Amino acid sequence: MHAVVIAAGTLHWSERPDPIPGTAELLVEVHAAGVNRADLLQQAGRYPPPPGVPPDQPGLECAGVVTAVGPATRRFAPGDRVMGLLGGAAQGELAVIHERIAMPVPAGVDLAEAGGFCEAFATAYDALFTQCALAPGDRLLVSGAAGGVGIAAVQLGHATGATVVASVRDPARREAVAGFGAVSVAPDEVAAHGPFDVVIELVGGSQVAADLEALAPGGRIVVIGTGAGGTTELDLHLLMARSASIRASTLRARPLEEKALVSRALERHVLPLLATGRVRVPVERRFAFADAPAAYERFAAGAKLGKIVLAR
Amino acid sequence: MHAVVIAAGTLHWSERPDPIPGTAELLVEVHAAGVNRADLLQQAGRYPPPPGVPPDQPGLECAGVVTAVGPATRRFAPGDRVMGLLGGAAQGELAVIHERIAMPVPAGVDLAEAGGFCEAFATAYDALFTQCALAPGDRLLVSGAAGGVGIAAVQLGHATGATVVASVRDPARREAVAGFGAVSVAPDEVAAHGPFDVVIELVGGSQVAADLEALAPGGRIVVIGTGAGGTTELDLHLLMARSASIRASTLRARPLEEKALVSRALERHVLPLLATGRVRVPVERRFAFADAPAAYERFAAGAKLGKIVLAR
Numbered sequence: 001m002h003a004v005v006i007a008a009g010t011l012h013w014s015e016r017p018d019p020i021p022g023t024a025e026l027l028v029e030v031h032a033a034g035v036n037r038a039d040l041l042q043q044a045g046r047y048p049p050p051p052g053v054p055p056d057q058p059g060l061e062c063a064g065v066v067t068a069v070g071p072a073t074r075r076f077a078p079g080d081r082v083m084g085l086l087g088g089a090a091q092g093e094l095a096v097i098h099e100r101i102a103m104p105v106p107a108g109v110d111l112a113e114a115g116g117f118c119e120a121f122a123t124a125y126d127a128l129f130t131q132c133a134l135a136p137g138d139r140l141l142v143s144g145a146a147g148g149v150g151i152a153a154v155q156l157g158h159a160t161g162a163t164v165v166a167s168v169r170d171p172a173r174r175e176a177v178a179g180f181g182a183v184s185v186a187p188d189e190v191a192a193h194g195p196f197d198v199v200i201e202l203v204g205g206s207q208v209a210a211d212l213e214a215l216a217p218g219g220r221i222v223v224i225g226t227g228a229g230g231t232t233e234l235d236l237h238l239l240m241a242r243s244a245s246i247r248a249s250t251l252r253a254r255p256l257e258e259k260a261l262v263s264r265a266l267e268r269h270v271l272p273l274l275a276t277g278r279v280r281v282p283v284e285r286r287f288a289f290a291d292a293p294a295a296y297e298r299f300a301a302g303a304k305l306g307k308i309v310l311a312r
Numbered sequence: 313m314h315a316v317v318i319a320a321g322t323l324h325w326s327e328r329p330d331p332i333p334g335t336a337e338l339l340v341e342v343h344a345a346g347v348n349r350a351d352l353l354q355q356a357g358r359y360p361p362p363p364g365v366p367p368d369q370p371g372l373e374c375a376g377v378v379t380a381v382g383p384a385t386r387r388f389a390p391g392d393r394v395m396g397l398l399g400g401a402a403q404g405e406l407a408v409i410h411e412r413i414a415m416p417v418p419a420g421v422d423l424a425e426a427g428g429f430c431e432a433f434a435t436a437y438d439a440l441f442t443q444c445a446l447a448p449g450d451r452l453l454v455s456g457a458a459g460g461v462g463i464a465a466v467q468l469g470h471a472t473g474a475t476v477v478a479s480v481r482d483p484a485r486r487e488a489v490a491g492f493g494a495v496s497v498a499p500d501e502v503a504a505h506g507p508f509d510v511v512i513e514l515v516g517g518s519q520v521a522a523d524l525e526a527l528a529p530g531g532r533i534v535v536i537g538t539g540a541g542g543t544t545e546l547d548l549h550l551l552m553a554r555s556a557s558i559r560a561s562t563l564r565a566r567p568l569e570e571k572a573l574v575s576r577a578l579e580r581h582v583l584p585l586l587a588t589g590r591v592r593v594p595v596e597r598r599f600a601f602a603d604a605p606a607a608y609e610r611f612a613a614g615a616k617l618g619k620i621v622l623a624r
Contacts, residue, residue: 204548217565226548234546236516236538236560245559248552253529 003092004292004310006043006056013290016057019089019096021070026097028082032115032311033062033091033289034148035299037225038252042088043296049088050253059090060252062097063105063114073099081105083114085122085259087252091292091310100260103267106275113281116307120148120281121270122262123224123251124156124200130265131247132198132220136161141190143211144202145182146173148281148307149224153200154180155279156270165193167203176305180282190214198222205229208246215242223248282306315404316604316622318355318368325602328369331401331408333382338409340394344427344623345374345403345601346460347611349537350564354400355608361400362565371402372564374409375417375426385411393417395426397434397571399564403604403622412572415579418587425593428619432460432593433582434574435536435563436468436512442577443559444510444532448473453502455523456514457494458485460593460619461536465512466492467591468582477505479515488617492594502526510534517541520558527554535560539614594618 005014021027039058041047049055063083066076076082076099083105084097105114128134140157142150145166157164158181166182167190168174178184185193187207195216201208204226211221212235219242234246251262273279284304287295292310299308317326333339351370353359361367375395378388388394388411395417396409417426440446452469454462457478469476470493478494479502480486490496497505499519507528513520516538523533524547531554546558563574585591596616599607604622611620 208546208548223548223551226552230547230549232546232548234520234544234558235542236520236535236544237542239535239558240538240560240562241565243561243565245557246546246551247557248548249555250552253553253555 001093002289003057003089004059004289006058009043009045011043011292011296013292016092018094021068021096023070023072024099025070026066026073026076026082026099026102027068028062028064028095028097029067030062030064030090030093030095031111032064032309033059034116034119035295035308035310036060036119037299040296040300053088057089057092059086059088059092061085061115061118062090062095063111063117064095075099076102081111081114083118085118085251085263091289098256098260101256101263103263103271106271109274112286112309112311113283115311116148116283116309117274117281119251120152120307121156121279122266123149124152125266125270126249126251126262127200127222127224128153128156128198131222131249134160134162134198138162138197139194139216140164141194141196141199141211141214142166142182142202143187143190143199143207144169144225144227145177145184146170146305147202150200150202151177151180151282151306152279154182158182159273159278165190165196170303173303173305195219200224203228206232208232209235212238212242212244212246215244218243220244221246283309286311313405314601315369315401316371316601318370321355321357323355323604323608325604328404330406333380333408335382335384336411337382338378338385338388338394338411338414339380340374340376340407340409341379342374342376342402342405342407343423344376344621345371346428346431347607347620347622348372348431349611352608352612365400369401369404371398371400371404373397373427373430374402374407375423375429376407387411388414393423393426395430397430397563397575403601410568410572413568413575415575415583418583421586424598424621424623425595427623428460428595428621429586429593431563432464432619433468434578435461436464437578437582438561438563438574439512439534439536440465440468440510443534443561446472446474446510450474450509451506451528452476453506453508453511453523453526454478454494454514455499455502455511455519456481456537456539457489457496458482458617459514462512462514463489463492463594463618464591466494470494471585471590477502477508482615485615485617507531512536515540518544520544521547524550524554524556524558527556530555532556533558595621598623
């Protein structure tokens with residue numbers, strides 16, 4: 001098969017041995033695979049994949065059709081449309097997914113959208129519900145909302161009955177983000193729309209300190225992105241006065257069993273929303289797999305609405 | 313009755329009207345009342361009590377004997393020895409405690425010790441278990457362990473089957489702290505004893521950044537004290553790499569129902585340990601109520617092992 005391969009910091013569409021599905025694994029003919037920040041970090045040598053994953057093959061998510069299954073497989077059969085979260089090596093003609101990680105692609109959902117579903121929605125779901133216990137009536141701030149995770153968080157918050165405020169730096173994209181179910185504002189207008197019970201922080205830097213100022217008592221901040229900076233000054237008295245928590249977690253580093261748990265939660269709670277169109281995967285642009293360098297460049301350029309996806 | 317009263321920043325032992333117990337409240341003849349940092353902050357005008365509490369009468373905890381009860385009281389009767397967590401006004405000859413907040417003082421436990429039990433153990437219990445889900449086998453760091461909350465946390469961690477490391481700045485008090493069930497070390501030796509699953513941070517300032525460095529994956533830091541400073545620089549990438557959380561919460565600001573929940577948890581999980589002597593309340597020094605100014609000065613001087621208590 002061919003796969004996106006990193007060699008000396010450059011991307012190539014290279015020949016690789018076909019992967020072989022293990023006991024409870026699926027061999028998937030990949031139709032689409034999302035591009036994520038971790039791929040760019042891996043290209044730059046700054047995000048080594050977990051053990052057991054080829055270090056030079058990026059890609060955290062894909063969707064396609066099952067072509068073969070391992071001997072103990074129970075959930076899927078050849079011909080099934082599936083999608084899943086991988087530790088790496090998702091951007092190739094073939095990929096192997098453990099069946100406890102894989103999810104069915106609902107009828108009517110395009111495989112190119114499905115290829116960009118898992119990472120953004122798993123990250124947003126885990127942050128909103130598992131880490132921050134978002135509940136109906138909560139005020140949710142999605143800080144830096146125009147990307148894949150941000151739009152997923154806006155949609156999930158809206159579907160849950162939270163009041164969602166989305167901060168979007170680029171005025172040209174505010175209306176589109178509002179269309180997913182949020183009051184869409186400039187970053188410097190956020191404070192007037194608080195206080196917030198939950199903040200999904202996709203920008204980082206000193207924005208985290210501003211989040212704490214705008215937090216309601218008992219509020220929770222989860223830091224997912226750090227494009228605006230990797231440090232912030234933390235006011236401990238304010239943390240105490242707000243009875244607040246600040247947390248962070250990356251999905252990629254988690255072991256198989258935790259990824260399976262996230263996938264099962266996503267299948268149960270979010271797939272019905274995807275199947276009925278209450279949430280969708282906005283795709284900013286598709287690229288052919290062989291054009292991965294251009295796709296990564298487009299991702300790095302920012303100012304996008306939703307996902308960059310490699311697709312056949 | 314007489315009570316400790318703050319007038320223009322000075323403490324007095326002054327005449328006040330006797331409090332009257334409401335529907336489900338207990339009137340308690342106070343035998344002892346602990347001194348806490350919040351009392352000193354209140355004296356300095358920097359910690360206003362919650363609504364419904366006299367703003368000039370400090371004291372967050374006391375123990376004594378019930379002398380009268382409101383009409384709908386079910387749990388206690390006159391003559392019972394009780395202790396409890398109050399929003400304020402605990403340092404007087406009489407105090408009123410809601411019966412859902414009150415706990416029985418186990419037979420064999422001195423009322424002077426009981427007067428210093430509630431605040432330290434409720435704070436430590438809430439931080440360790442409710443906020444940080446401490447479990448057997450966890451490595452627990454109690455940072456700044458020689459005070460009331462610190463020694464309570466060491467004992468509760470030890471009784472739960474955690475491995476407890478206590479940092480104590482004063483070498484003269486390290487052995488005594490170790491006697492409560494911890495490996496007792498100097499602050500600069502902490503890193504060699506990690507990584508830690510849970511950190512109870514009683515010192516604050518840049519120590520919080522050091523805690524994050526020494527944290528295990530999925531680790532939790534709870535900030536309770538800020539004597540070393542009210543701010544820290546927070547490394548967001550490290551927060552992500554550790555899948556960590558940093559939180560804080562003050563008991564005093566919580567509504568009656570939440571204090572009742574903490575009291576019930578304490579009664580169920582910690583009172584049996586107190587009754588059998590597996591945990592105890594170390595009292596650094598007792599003062600007469602009329603000597604409150606000296607007691608507060610002793611508290612402010614630091615370098616104490618356990619609690620400062622006002623007692624008859």
